[in-house]
Amino acid sequence: MSSLSLSRFTPTACRLAARSSRRAAPILYRHPNSSPSFRHHTTHSTPTSANSSVDPNEVSHFNALASSWWDPHGPSRLLHLMNPLRHDFISRCRASTASSSPPIRYLDIGCGGGIFAESAARLPTTASVTAIDPTPEVLRVAEAHKRRDPALMAPNKLTYLNKSIEELPVPSSPAEGYDVVSVFEVLEHVSAPGPFLERVMQQVRPGGWLVLSTIARTWTSWMVTNVVAEDVLGIVPKGTHEWSKYVNEGELKEWFGRQKGWGGGVGEMRVMGVVYVPGLGWKEVPGGEGWGNYFFGVRRDEV
Template sequence: MMTALQMQTQQPRWHSASASASSVNPNEVSHFNALAAEWWDPHGSSRLLHLMNPLRHDFIRRCLQASDSAPRLDDRSADSTVTYLDIGCGGGIFAESAARLPSTRHVTAIDPTPSVLSVAKAHARKDPLLAAKLSYKQSSIEQLQVPPEGHGYDIVSLFEVIEHIDDPGAFLDKVRPFVKPGGWLVMSTIARTWMSWLTTNLIAEDILRIVPPGTHDWNKYLNEEELRGFLAGKGWDSANVMGVVYVPGLGWKEVKGSEKVGNYFFAVRKV
């Protein structure tokens, strides 16, 4: 068990990687492969992700509303114009829901974990209407073809991904070319504080087992200021942040200021 003194002195466990190095950690792939069968069980190991999904869409709406020309995602009369790249899509919880929005033109969802991606594809096949708007690829960001200059996706999402990356700064640099000018990079992650260790590692994983043990490495959690530092001076603006808290029996709720202690959403717009 980690003591308070250890948490105060522990440095983030990130390491630098070359520009060509893969962002995929084999241990992470192995861990999520083992969870593949339960991905679409709303009471299984991915339960908290199912409950968080509505807030993901709320946060994206908030970002898009910053532009007067942005479509309302839930507007049935909206043209299908919004494109998504969902990186680390897992079993497709967010990707499927995004593809069903009237304003969505297409969702490309990638993940390096083969068993999880097989689950995502099998679940999507249950709804033939998704075929034209959703495509899955077993890929890392390094393997994906970079779009031409000035092109890309309206929304690039990193939901519960960045805290599993060994070198988050280099990874975010690789993601940037996939966001089109005026588009948004949207992510969710966890602040590295004693409270987040208590709630996500000790209580959620070790005691209640509502999250599989070994899912999170507290040393790789990212504080908001660190994310801002990785992105500073690299052609991003309009940073948005939303702190969220899981309330048993009620689900995930926005709580102002909670981004300083636990889970939060963060987004920036590409200039």
């Protein structure tokens, strides 16, 4: 899911962004009875329940975009173009450590219409892909598109579930977790990233990777995503993102660094800054994680 919000680059918009910046920092907090975690973002919406990371406003927004999900020139065009870099980043993560050999079991969280899930299911190294999303209309589109390809209809090859991460059963043992758990363009849509990631981490097997993509919370990212991409170029739908929900790469590294059993060795936390270049697509930009879109991967330590 990729796009953004706010109105025009005016003094009023700048004041709104400044207030968002003040609300968004600091991103971390320490609960009296818990380990350090991401704070709950201040938003204007309310999750569906106290135990859910799903924001009903986000569900409504992406339901409205469901019919155009597989239009390569439509609102989801940037996601189609991002797929090659997603696979490249996962390959780099797995190659950097002594991960087990294929076949690979994927869990794709917040899969939307299945742009990444379908492409992962077609790889010769893939054993299975389970893809979940809380947005029913979008999943109906994903399921219909899957049925166009008989290869994807093999048992357990690609399974879509209309569930949030809180509704997905936790593996009965760590070894039954997934080799790769992907969370692409999702973190900036949840109100409490710490509790959300804690749920996600339970699905990764020892030696497996959690990989995600999101956006740094900087003035540059606000200008690029909220002003240029939405208002000037019109390449993303309005209202898709809330700038105050963006998460900085340093915050992720600090948070995961405190999670026992995660990213404990050299090369077991990886990052790739990326930028969209009109006419050329998504390109890797060293250092881009400090101001814009980026990929982040962290490996669960071996038992």
